[in-house]
């Protein structure tokens with residue numbers, strides 16, 4: 001059975017860049033997101049350009065038990081996944097109780113539940129094969145609470161903690177797990193929560209960081225840059241209260257009540 005790299009949220013931003021980069025390196029790819037037309041065009045384009053196989057699975061990953069549906073579809077098509085990129089995710093911003101509750105529920109399902117359950121499903125196969133790679137998209141807010149993005153930062157803290165724990169559990173089973181924690185990056189991400197940030201990274205920077213981290217067997221990868229360094233290092237040296245106050249001051253300007 002030929003191996004594939006499965007990328008969730010492959011239709012834009014960081015996921016799209018992962019899809020291109022893995023195809024460029026000769027990996028067969030499975031592209032997953034809701035925007036079917038975009039995924040089909042990418043699949044056509046990359047399979048021709050890089051001479052790889054490209055499959056498209058159109059799914060809303062913010063639904064309950066959707067990981068089972070995706071895993072079963074992969075099996076039905078006779079594909080084997082040796083690399084899983086849990087990239088799909090989004091953020092809600094604003095004062096907690098004023099953000100639509102259904103939207104926050106979808107955010108938790110997509111960022112946390114589906115990510116966990118996809119890892120659960122595919123890591124078993126990886127164990128049987130004695131090798132595998134899992135890249136989970138955290139964020140620079142994985143390291144600190146981020147007011148006015150309380151649910152989002154909590155989901156990203158979960159991803160960091162979960163990824164580090166399982167990277168340890170599976171370290172002798174040939175499985176590498178990385179929490180990739182980008183600082184603000186130029187994608188469609190901020191279209192939905194207000195684009196208020198200068199000096200953003202590019203998706204290519206972020207994906208490049210992931211490949212470097214894989215080479216160095218790192219478990220947590222943060223793209224180069226002052227903001228990224230500061231957000232991952234600061235919480236180790238100052239009190240949680242101070243980090244919270246700094247994060248609060250930054251996010252209040254952008255997303256707090258005016």
Ligand SMILES: NC(=O)c1ccc[n+]([C@@H]2O[C@H](COP(=O)([O-])OP(=O)(O)OC[C@H]3O[C@@H](n4cnc5c(N)ncnc54)[C@H](OP(=O)(O)O)[C@@H]3O)[C@@H](O)[C@H]2O)c1
Nearest residue numbers: 009011012013014033034035061089139184185187188189
């Ligand atoms: N950009 C940043 O500054 C930044 C910083 C740190 C971490 N991150 C993380 O990086 C990851 C990728 O974000 P991005 O910046 O590349 O944002 P993006 O350009 O908005 O891309 C998000 C991707 O997720 C997919 N997606 C969203 N909701 C989905 C759903 N319900 N079901 C299936 N797919 C869904 C979207 O595809 P469809 O709409 O086609 O479904 C799209 O392909 C996220 O986990 C985000 O939290 C981003």
